[in-house]
Amino acid sequence: MSEDVAFLGLGVMGGPMAGHLAAAGHRVTVYNRTATKAQAWLSRCGGAAAATPAEAARSARFVFSCVGGDDDLRAVTVGQDGAFPAMQPGAVFVDHTTTSAEVAREVAEQARSNGLGFLDAPIAGGEPGALQGALSIMVGGDAGAFEQAAPLLKVYGRSVLHMGPVGTGQLTKMVNQICATGIIASLAEGLSFAERAGLDGDKVIELISNGSAASWQVGNRAKPMLQRDFSAGGAVGLLHKDLGICLEEAARTGTSLPVVELVRSYYETFVDRGEGKLDAACLIDLFNGKSGGAG
Ligand SMILES: NC(=O)c1ccc[n+]([C@@H]2O[C@H](COP(=O)([O-])OP(=O)(O)OC[C@H]3O[C@@H](n4cnc5c(N)ncnc54)[C@H](OP(=O)(O)O)[C@@H]3O)[C@@H](O)[C@H]2O)c1
Structure with a gap:
């Protein structure tokens, strides 16, 4: 059934996701803030x-965002000219931003008091997943709202699961970020090691892609790392933000995240240099002496 939908935020991820909804026949x-x-x-x-x-x-x-x-989600929902007061009672707001679980609960409460549904539905799969309509979507919130939104989420989601009450989508995304960012750092170390050892990079990638080190990160970031092509859409600044959220949540539950702390300090180097928009493949530059930090 064709639906009237709105999409707020047409960046690396939102642009293709909104495009899939239009291509599927929705209105x-x-x-977008930048018109x-x-x-x-x-x-x-x-x-x-x-x-x-x-x-x-x-x-x-x-309404998708x-x-x-966190502050950007607040801005588009309850800030000046935000969506919530304008939405029809019973409409559902689905947030795909990576935020804290706390802000998801806070905004969900505001939605409830406006008679709206709210789902925290962060995404994983990077720019390729958004372009191909093959994202993982981890959803928290009311089960009824999830059932209503699920057919639309499946337009660009390959794996779409309801995790539980509001906030559980974001908590699941934190697990994804804890795992993925450690792998990116290991890949940067491994490929830097390969370069210094004088190995053929393409052969190394082919072999590790088919062995026990295979992963999404090897498939999508190994070649750009070796080619020093940091133009893809997985901004190191956003990952730095994500790991800050993970560390705050871990502090609340008394969980130790030593690898996350280390990897976040790597990302901080780029953020401090004003290079937060580089794709996370840039981590390889930390290990070849360019930064003087970790190499
Ligand atoms: N890139 C990835 O690989 C990836 C993967 C999974 C999840 N995510 C998460 O998905 C979200 C979006 O990532 P992205 O890569 O698409 O980022 P992006 O390319 O930087 O796009 C961000 C979008 O949000 C808008 N925006 C930011 N702050 C705003 C505000 N206060 N008010 C209104 N609009 C605002 C931007 O508008 P302007 O155009 O005006 O700047 C832009 O449209 C982030 O939470 C990120 O952590 C990213």
Whole structure:
């Protein structure tokens, strides 16, 4: 069934996700803070653009967001011209941003008091997963709202699971980030080691891709690391934000995350240098003496 939907945030992830909804025949109204990005999206995907989250959300049965972090989620929901006061009672807001579980609970409470459903539904699979419509989507919130939104989430999700009450989507995403970011750091170390040993990088990648070290990260980041191509969309600054969220949550539950602490300090080097928009493949530069930090 074709639905009226709104999508707030057309970045690396949100742009392709909104595009899949339009391609599936839904009537999509988009909002992007930088209006030129919304215009570029319209010329590729059709649909309509709105000047504010409120305007985009007004007649939508489902409103999706994929913005930066906690404060950005607050801004597009309950901030000035935010979506919540404009939405129809019974409509469902689905947030794909990676945020803290705390802000998901806070915003869900605001949604409830506006008569709206709210799902925290962070995503994994990176830019390739968004482009291919093959994301993992981990969802927290009311089971009824999940059932309503699930057919739309399956438009761009390959694995879409309801994890439990609001916040559990974000907690699951934290697990993903704890695992994925450690693997990125190990891959950067391994490939740096291979370069220094004078090995043929392409052969190394082929062999480790088919052995016990195989992973999404080897498949998607090994070649860009060796080619020093840091233009893909997995920004190191966003991962730095994510690991900060993981450490805060771990402090609350008394969990030790020593690898996360170390890897976050690597990311911090790039953020401090104003290079937070580089893809996380840039970690290889830490191990070849460029930064003087970890190498
Ligand atoms: N990139 C990945 O591989 C990946 C994978 C999984 C999850 N995520 C998560 O998904 C989210 C989006 O990531 P992304 O890579 O798509 O980021 P991105 O390319 O930087 O896009 C962020 C989007 O959010 C908008 N935005 C940010 N702050 C805003 C605010 N206060 N008000 C209104 N709009 C705001 C931006 O608008 P402008 O265009 O005006 O800047 C942009 O449209 C993040 O939470 C990230 O951690 C990313």
